[in-house]
Amino acid sequence: xxxxxxxxxCLLCRSDDCTRAKYxxxxxxxxxxxxxxxxxxxxxESACEVLSKAMEEEDPERLLCPILSCLVKGGDKGGxxxxxxxxLDKIRSESVFEMLxx
Numbered sequence: 310x311x312x313x314x315x316x317x318x319c320l321l322c323r324s325d326d327c328t329r330a331k332y333x334x335x336x337x338x339x340x341x342x343x344x345x346x347x348x349x350x351x352x353x354e355s356a357c358e359v360l361s362k363a364m365e366e367e368d369p370e371r372l373l374c375p376i377l378s379c380l381v382k383g384g385d386k387g388g389x390x391x392x393x394x395x396x397l398d399k400i401r402s403e404s405v406f407e408m409l410x411x
Contacts, residue, residue, distance in 0.1 A: 357383030373400075 361379035364372040373396075380393040 354383050 357379040361376050361383065364376050364379070369376060377393045377396065380396075381390045383389070
């Protein structure tokens, strides 16, 4: 769980174009004008949306931390911090209910 959260956090914390920064030597055709900051924000939101959907289908319990990271980083398009907090509250409520039944 920690590895997948670390990977998603590292990928999504930067809103720059990695083909023009860290890996620019591998993309010589991409040199030139930089995309707008809105385009970069849209990139992060889109990546968060795709990643969280894939993780939800794979194993939502095991991948909870990276899913929450994607929700928060993805902004309103991905559900945002409010959606992440609602999920945490639901999990907490279910845990309390299970403890009462035990």
